[in-house]
Amino acid sequence: MREFKIQRANNMPVQSPLVPEPMVPYSCKNSRTVYAMCEVDEDTIRRHLAPTPFEYVNNLCMIYVNDFTESPELPYMDSGIIFTVKYKDIFGGCYMYEWEDNDVAIATGRYWGYPKKYARMSLEKNGNIIRGTTTRKEVRLIDIELDCSKPLEKVPTLHTTYPHLNLLTIPRPDGPGIFSQRVTARDNSSTCKTLSNQYAEVNVTLNSSAYDPIGDFNPLKVLGGGYSVTDFLATMENGWAKVIDTLV
Numbered sequence: 019m020r021e022f023k024i025q026r027a028n029n030m031p032v033q034s035p036l037v038p039e040p041m042v043p044y045s046c047k048n049s050r051t052v053y054a055m056c057e058v059d060e061d062t063i064r065r066h067l068a069p070t071p072f073e074y075v076n077n078l079c080m081i082y083v084n085d086f087t088e089s090p091e092l093p094y095m096d097s098g099i100i101f102t103v104k105y106k107d108i109f110g111g112c113y114m115y116e117w118e119d120n121d122v123a124i125a126t127g128r129y130w131g132y133p134k135k136y137a138r139m140s141l142e143k144n145g146n147i148i149r150g151t152t153t154r155k156e157v158r159l160i161d162i163e164l165d166c167s168k169p170l171e172k173v174p175t176l177h178t179t180y181p182h183l184n185l186l187t188i189p190r191p192d193g194p195g196i197f198s199q200r201v202t203a204r205d206n207s208s209t210c211k212t213l214s215n216q217y218a219e220v221n222v223t224l225n226s227s228a229y230d231p232i233g234d235f236n237p238l239k240v241l242g243g244g245y246s247v248t249d250f251l252a253t254m255e256n257g258w259a260k261v262i263d264t265l266v
Contacts, residue, residue, distance in 0.1 A: 036125050038091065042257030046089035046250040052141060052150040052164050053082035053246070054222045055173050057239040063101060066234070070185050071201060071265060072103035072112055075177055081222055083150025083162055085141040086250070094120035095139035097152040097160055099232060102177040105201055108262070110183035111176060115232055117152055130259035131184025131202045148245050157227035164243050168219040173242030181205035184259065199266040204259035209251040217244045
């Protein structure tokens with residue numbers, strides 16, 4: 019029988035931490051992403067931003083599915099919808115909704131305020147077609163189909179993706195309400211290298227499930243998409259988030 023050593027930890031549960039210590043550094047060679055750039059109704063975006071302190075910037079978003087499974091420290095599949103937002107004088111990327119398939123990755127991201135939930139993702143290439151899907155509670159939330167036989171010279175990009183602006187919210191343990199809420203910023207872009215990025219025509223389907231209301235973003239105006247491969251690295255110097263404001 020393998021001997022288990024009780025640990026002294028700074029995360030839950032303290033005797034057997036869910037999240038590795040330290041959480042960084044971690045890396046992933048050949049992180050693969052299929053994505054679509056879309057325009058969404060402004061009023062809809064503002065409604066989804068209303069519970070946050072973040073300001074509307076424009077109606078462009080990136081919808082993506084990512085394969086991070088080659089990471090030796092933290093393998094997972096990831097998916098989400100990112101908008102550019104503003105907090106005071108800082109512009110950054112806001113993960114309006116995000117899903118992953120590894121509870122360790124979910125817990126790690128929530129330390130910094132990412133709104134991660136559990137879902138199942140797939141990212142597959144079949145000839146010229148690259149398809150990414152996200153399924154939660156038996157609902158296909160996201161279906162992206164990129165047709166590499168229909169290349170594009172370029173597609174629009176977000177005003178900015180970094181830093182990631184997040185809202186780290188801790189509920190009260192003794193009843194309804196917020197115990198703590200902080201705005202965080204995280205930027206590890208300096209140690210990530212894009213190996214390739216192929217633009218092409220893309221089709222996107224969004225659906226809502228209970229507590230995942232991304233069907234609200236329909237109808238989408240799809241502007242194009244792509245398939246990128248990146249070497250990802252979060253270091254001790256840039257892998258942590260910075261608290262830029264305490265709201266509660």
